Amino acid sequence: MAGYDADGLGYKSFRPDLVVIPSNAEELARVVQVLNDSRLPICMRGAGTSLSGGPVAVQGGAVVHTSQLREIRKINREGLWCEVESGVNLNQLDAALLPSGLCYPPDPSSGPVCTLGGNVASNAGGAHCFRYGVTSNYVLGLEAVLLDGTVCRFGGPAGGRGSWREDWKRLMIGSEGTLGAFTRFWLRLTPRSEKSWTFRATCADLATTERAIHALVKHPSFPVAIELMDPRSVAMVESSPMAVGLPMDHFLLVAEIDGPAALVDRRAESVAGVLREAGCTGVLFSDDPAMRTKLFKARKAQGGLLGQVSPDFLVQDAVIPKRALAELLALIYEEADRAGLPAVTVMHAGDGNLHPNFLFDSRKPGDIEKVEAISKRLMERVIAVGGTLSGEHGIGNDKSEYMGMVFGPDSLRMQLAVPSAFNPAHQLNPLKVFPQRRFAA
Ligand SMILES: Cc1cc2nc3c(=O)[nH]c(=O)nc-3n(C[C@H](O)[C@H](O)[C@H](O)COP(=O)(O)OP(=O)(O)OC[C@H]3O[C@@H](n4cnc5c(N)ncnc54)[C@H](O)[C@@H]3O)c2cc1C
Known part of the structure; x- marks a missing residue:
């Protein structure tokens, strides 16, 4: 246990x-x-x-x-959907889809390990969701076991609501295990894009970085991914065996475009031009799969390194308006430096999904309190600038106490009505999402 x-x-x-x-x-x-x-x-x-x-x-x-519910039951090439059990792992599905030329786009970085059940329950996102959208855009239907053991289907391979007037499926997605136990999904597939280009650039300061992000967001190539690492994250990677030779005091941007070969091949040079015009240095880009992996390497390595360089870490997950990036980074640095804790920040920059990672040692007296106090002050500022509590990781029990910062009493009461309808005593995943959801047996 x-x-x-x-x-x-x-x-x-x-x-x-x-x-x-x-x-x-x-x-x-x-x-x-x-x-x-x-x-x-x-x-x-x-x-x-x-x-x-x-x-x-x-x-x-x-x-x-759900580790035993791992069957991919059907891949329907004509209808562009698949039927999977909830314990199917994301990369397992991707490998199974490869020969068909189809793809399931949501791509949380935990893909080698995470399950579709966890993805649907937390409405997971990922780097390529800037263009393709998050998990909820791809769930056509789901099967859930309700608290009394009843098995219900919401939607199905044809999408829509199934045999219900309201779209209950939309309530289930992102419900974080509070409404039912998912056993099966029908997921929408897309054709795999014919060609991709990956771009990597470094920026000497935040103003250059922001200019480059804004230019990419508006570029007609409509990038699929725009990823950011702050200099502290870059320095962490460069001080590790995963080093790729980046300047340690620069921001790193990684972007991708994909689509029909003839189209993206013509656009690749202009995307690089946008980065150079914004003032980025070290602009590299490639359509060669091995080189593309190298260009993405520092960003992909970052998450895994956290557990190697620190006994504990807390990855926060806020959505911010992009204009507030400078203000929030300043707050993160100020708070972390004052507390004497390292903080390294990455961001799905296209959609404003900010992940500051605070490194600490829970065995050291005071570290947990420090990191939790920083998290709270960060979230207060995120909300003050118009952002919100979670972009893709969900609320869980880590951020349930912050719900009252965003939602007023009336809104909370109405939202609580949903889990209360499915399990009035809060037996399913108690003390998650809403702090009031304590199970009284
Ligand atoms: C290195 C790393 C990188 C990550 N990158 C991303 C990222 O890019 N984007 C992103 O969105 N997330 C990311 N995550 C967070 C996490 O991987 C996702 O939230 C993922 O969707 C969780 O899947 P899981 O199978 O591990 O679910 P779990 O962690 O086991 O569970 C997550 C939630 O889903 C519920 N749940 C799980 N299975 C079911 C089921 N069958 N029925 C009902 N409820 C269920 C659980 O109760 C829980 O509330 C990352 C995590 C790590 C460690």
């Missing part, structure tokens, strides 16, 4: 009373029914890569792990 006591937010751990690994969807439905009858809290878990304290048993009870 120790292996199930935390998610990617490792320092907050809650040991469950039991872990159940059903062998198939029918067994999962029966398990939920028995746990409901036993009045035990139920926490669904995919791969446990959540960074917001989602799949953890905060009130004890059972963790139900």
